Amino acid sequence: MECNSQQWKGGKHMIPSAFDYKKAGSVEEALQLLTASDDVKLLAGGHSLLPAMKLNLNNPGQLVDISGLDELSYIKEEDGCICIGACTTHQDIVNSSIISAKLPVMAEVGSTIGDIQVRNKGTIGGSLAHADPAADWPAVLLVCNAEIVMISAAESRTVAAADFFTGLYATALKEDELIIEIRIPIPAPDSRAAYVKFMQPASRFAIVGCAVMTSGNGSFEDVKVAFTGVASTAFRDQGVESALNGKPRSNDSIAEAAEKAAEGVDVLGDHFASENYRKNMAKVYAKRALEAVM
């Protein structure tokens, strides 16, 4: 087959522009490299950044590889929270005994991400920084009231997940900052959580993903519902939450509340699902997620 050389030279066809590569030996070194130039990108699992570079959607002059930093790869319990290092892979989260004992919904979510290659290389920090509107972690972190810890050469700061995702592929992360940790309060023993998704069959990204968390016995208390895949960024659905809070745990309460899903939200439409279809699926998946915690 004849090959158009224009297509291979930095065109649209899978060859990224030239870049320098440095492997950071520590977080400190990564931060130094990050501030040394305004044309640097951190490389973690590479499962979002490299495809974007191959499509010439992102052309950094230098990659700083943080994937080998053990200091960013851990899951531990501290001060009533589960703390997850930014370079912890999706599969490490799925396999963690701490996660399965204290936050099993995180393992549920992780196991639905991509395939085993993606889960073995992709990291939770990379997923949050990339902020794909169809990514799975944002929805569950929203219902868990998680916090994202970021560091730059100058300071460290912590932002609630609710304030971290600011738009389509947009976050509160600054150019010179690195996510170091995700902190998730350990839910009360009587709380229940679930995540269900209508997945794109090839990539397994969420066309609609719904995470829920609630407590109480006879009634729904402290209900939190969040969607991913539905809009330009993951969001808590206050319409569903307020329709259900304090209501009896019954199929009728769930059906009524699920009808409110994505009300007033600017729903995405694309070649996988039209806006109307996605909105209907949000209702269906809200119902399924809530039934799972009834």
Ligand SMILES: Cc1cc2nc3c(=O)[nH]c(=O)nc-3n(C[C@H](O)[C@H](O)[C@H](O)COP(=O)(O)OP(=O)(O)OC[C@H]3O[C@@H](n4cnc5c(N)ncnc54)[C@H](O)[C@@H]3O)c2cc1C
């Ligand atoms: C075939 C395929 C299927 C997939 N399916 C799913 C799916 O079903 N659900 C889902 O949620 N995701 C899915 N993904 C995305 C996958 O989860 C990626 O691993 C993830 O989005 C990015 O993580 P990464 O470690 O690979 O980040 P990278 O690709 O290395 O980086 C992504 C971005 O984050 C930045 N970054 C990385 N780490 C940090 C950090 N610590 N601090 C600050 N910035 C950082 C990078 O500079 C870059 O801008 C899929 C990907 C592929 C290729």
